[in-house]
Amino acid sequence: MTIQWFPGHMQETEKFLKKAVSSVDTIMEILDARLPYSSANPLLDKICKNVFRLKILNKQDLADPDVTLSWLHHYRDIGENAIAVTGTSPVETWRAAEYALAGINRSKSRRIRVMVAGIPNTGKSTIMNSLAGKKIAKTGNTPAITRHQQRTSLKKQIDIYDTPGILWPILENKNGAYRLAVSGAISDTAIDYSDIAMFAIALMIKRYPERLKQRYGISIQEPENSQSADFEETEPLKILEEIGTTRGCLKKGGVIDYQKASELFIRELRAGKLGRISFETNQEAMEEQKALLEEWKSQVQYNDLTSTK
Structure with a gap:
């Protein structure tokens, strides 16, 4: 499955960001703590490279704490600024805001301009509401709820700007x-629940098999070679069938409703019903990034050779 999702308003947001970045003092880039690499938009690296930027790993209450700590160490080691928060906590979000402000030269003669940016559904609006102490921005589990720039005045002489979430047109990294x-x-209109459920179950088997057993009361077989193609294809399907059976996701005649079972599993996973889970480690992310770079280099060399013929 190739996933591409780039609504028209996102193109407008990219144009807006390029124009607005020059007038802000600092940028709070909101990432999902469960997948910091995959939820980082590479467009921001180009657009925001001349402005102090703080990476905020939001939803840390849903992520594996050990993996999140490893990510924070990784960012420190490569010289990037990062902090992990739970967006619904005003104490944590204000600590992040103070960190962002500490990276700039503040002037008491004017208000400080802070931009909140990131991809859809990472919790930008939730953080805005926590900082304001009231509901000023729409929130929800549907991506791209924020459609236009929103400016709010906060205490401590701060103006904060919320921006619509933007993805990039083509998601080259399939796993990401x-x-x-x-x-x-x-x-959800751009995905196949059954497809992503199989991917997520395979990830859970590899990293958190006990969570599956505890949540759904199912058994997981571990053959001698758990990396075999047969195992990777058949075991997730078997577990999805068991989830469908135990949770009553059945059609007439007791036939498993795969779509319903997939939706149930994904929604429970997103809500943290299976515990604090991270979808990627920094080691995995760096390996994928290296592989993509090698693939890009090979493609460039191929194009150079063919263009000379």
């Missing part, structure tokens, strides 16, 4: 695209 779909960053 699947992780985004599992997390809810991509509209």
